[in-house]
Amino acid sequence: MWRRLITPDSPPKESDALRFGILGAASIAPFALIIPAHSHPEVIVAAVAARDPSRAEAYAKKHRIPTVHKSYDDLIEDPSIDCVYIPLPNGLHYEWALKALTAGKHVLLEKPSVSNTAEAHSLFRHPLFKEPNPPVLLDAIHYRFHPAWQYFLTLFSPTEVSHVQVTNKMVAGIIPEKDIRFQWSLAGGALMDYGSYAVSVIRGIYRDEPSNVVSGSHEPLRDGQDERIERALSAKYEFPNGGTADIVTDLRAPWTWENITSLAPSLVVKLKEKDEGVTDGLRKIVATEIKMVNYMIPTIYHRIHITTTTSFVDAQDATKVVRSSSTKESKTMYNWAPTSEEKQPGEVYWTTYRHQLEQFVNRVRGRKGNGVWISGEDSIKQIETIDRTYEKLGLPIRPSNTGIQS
Ligand SMILES: NC(=O)C1=CN([C@@H]2O[C@H](COP(=O)(O)OP(=O)(O)OC[C@H]3O[C@@H](n4cnc5c(N)ncnc54)[C@H](OP(=O)(O)O)[C@@H]3O)[C@@H](O)[C@H]2O)C=CC1
Numbered sequence: 587m588w589r590r591l592i593t594p595d596s597p598p599k600e601s602d603a604l605r606f607g608i609l610g611a612a613s614i615a616p617f618a619l620i621i622p623a624h625s626h627p628e629v630i631v632a633a634v635a636a637r638d639p640s641r642a643e644a645y646a647k648k649h650r651i652p653t654v655h656k657s658y659d660d661l662i663e664d665p666s667i668d669c670v671y672i673p674l675p676n677g678l679h680y681e682w683a684l685k686a687l688t689a690g691k692h693v694l695l696e697k698p699s700v701s702n703t704a705e706a707h708s709l710f711r712h713p714l715f716k717e718p719n720p721p722v723l724l725d726a727i728h729y730r731f732h733p734a735w736q737y738f739l740t741l742f743s744p745t746e747v748s749h750v751q752v753t754n755k756m757v758a759g760i761i762p763e764k765d766i767r768f769q770w771s772l773a774g775g776a777l778m779d780y781g782s783y784a785v786s787v788i789r790g791i792y793r794d795e796p797s798n799v800v801s802g803s804h805e806p807l808r809d810g811q812d813e814r815i816e817r818a819l820s821a822k823y824e825f826p827n828g829g830t831a832d833i834v835t836d837l838r839a840p841w842t843w844e845n846i847t848s849l850a851p852s853l854v855v856k857l858k859e860k861d862e863g864v865t866d867g868l869r870k871i872v873a874t875e876i877k878m879v880n881y882m883i884p885t886i887y888h889r890i891h892i893t894t895t896t897s898f899v900d901a902q903d904a905t906k907v908v909r910s911s912s913t914k915e916s917k918t919m920y921n922w923a924p925t926s927e928e929k930q931p932g933e934v935y936w937t938t939y940r941h942q943l944e945q946f947v948n949r950v951r952g953r954k955g956n957g958v959w960i961s962g963e964d965s966i967k968q969i970e971t972i973d974r975t976y977e978k979l980g981l982p983i984r985p986s987n988t989g990i991q992s
Pocket residue numbers: 609610611612613614615618635636637638641672673674675676678696697698726728766779
């Protein structure tokens with residue numbers, strides 16, 4: 587299993603395999619595309635371009651990519667390329683996605699899809715999507731494609747949810763201060779980066795948009811540095827069903843025991859308590875809490891803990907708990923359930939990125955796939971929630987390199 591995470595089975599490529607090009611010699615590309623492509627018979631990573639061609643050469647050699655283009659534009663104009671993967675800094679996503687789509691390429695776009703709401707509207711509602719045979723564009727929120735996440739969503743109905751807590755923290759030292767994530771001009775910030783997963787999690791769990799960003803706070807990268815860029819951020823939301831959500835994100839959290847032990851991003855969903863009526867003067871209340879450990883890298887390890895607490899309270903005074911007991915079940919889902927009507931392709935060693943690639947290729951090929959997808963409207967709402975959060979906290983909306991502003 588561990589070996590196949592890095593060196594998965596490599597079936598022969600089909601003669602009409604899709605040819606992908608990568609913009610930038612980015613750190614995430616081996617995990618998000620190059621390794622997943624090995625096990626996909628319909629995907630070839632055919633080309634890469636970097637601002638510095640010698641960097642692209644070295645990257646191509648290391649990852650056995652046959653073609654190196656002199657510039658991002660050259661790669662996009664290469665008629666042999668079908669799909670472009672864009673792992674550029676956030677602030678460049680809009681510009682290069684639009685260029686690639688306009689050139690007729692399908693686009694796998696790293697998260698967060700764009701810098702702000704205006705860019706999101708302009709990109710995902712672009713007139714080119716109304717033309718016949720439009721290209722495919724996917725906002726790469728990869729964890730949503732894994733069976734563990736899809737299984738987790740079947741454990742409750744969104745209307746039952748009363749509270750969600752999501753924590754995505756990294757300890758200091760992992761991300762250097764000069765990183766793209768801390769640069770204003772490149773649309774950096776903790777909420778744009780690790781925090782964007784937390785935003786997508788709460789929206790995915792409620793299957794709705796927050797009715798209100800209630801409150802929040804943030805911490806700057808370091809005193810005296812660009813105050814528009816947050817190192818850490820927390821926010822509270824309300825949803826139309828009356829439920830709430832809290833997100834916490836930090837890209838340089840202090841090395842406390844609590845932060846180290848919470849490195850695997852976790853989330854807790856509390857369901858609305860169920861009142862099961864009164865018998866012999868006692869009211870039965872059932873409370874359910876579902877915790878998912880490591881929703882982001884579930885292939886390596888994950889657990890879904892379901893705790894059900896049944897309490898009997900005085901029918902006249904609910905604060906008097908007469909007796910209470912809990913049961914706990916733990917579940918995992920490393921592959922699609924064998925009982926599903928149509929067995930989905932998948933292996934236990936497939937990462938979230940590999941599952942994502944499977945569905946991306948299905949869309950490009952016009953195949954139904956398993957139905958897991960992120961629509962353009964979903965991507966717009968994701969960015970709108972990020973912007974609403976910044977506004978509530980008094981932080982500026984991230985800038986656009988193309989002049990498009992909210
Ligand atoms: N899906 C996931 O799990 C993850 C997604 N990401 C997302 O992927 C994107 C890239 O992240 P990551 O790979 O960590 O970043 P890197 O810094 O490793 O890569 C970014 C690439 O962007 C290019 N680039 C172009 N212009 C600039 C510029 N002005 N400054 C810096 N780099 C520039 C560089 O390419 P060149 O080689 O041409 O110089 C560089 O290789 C981000 O949007 C991030 O949010 C990141 C990590 C995980």
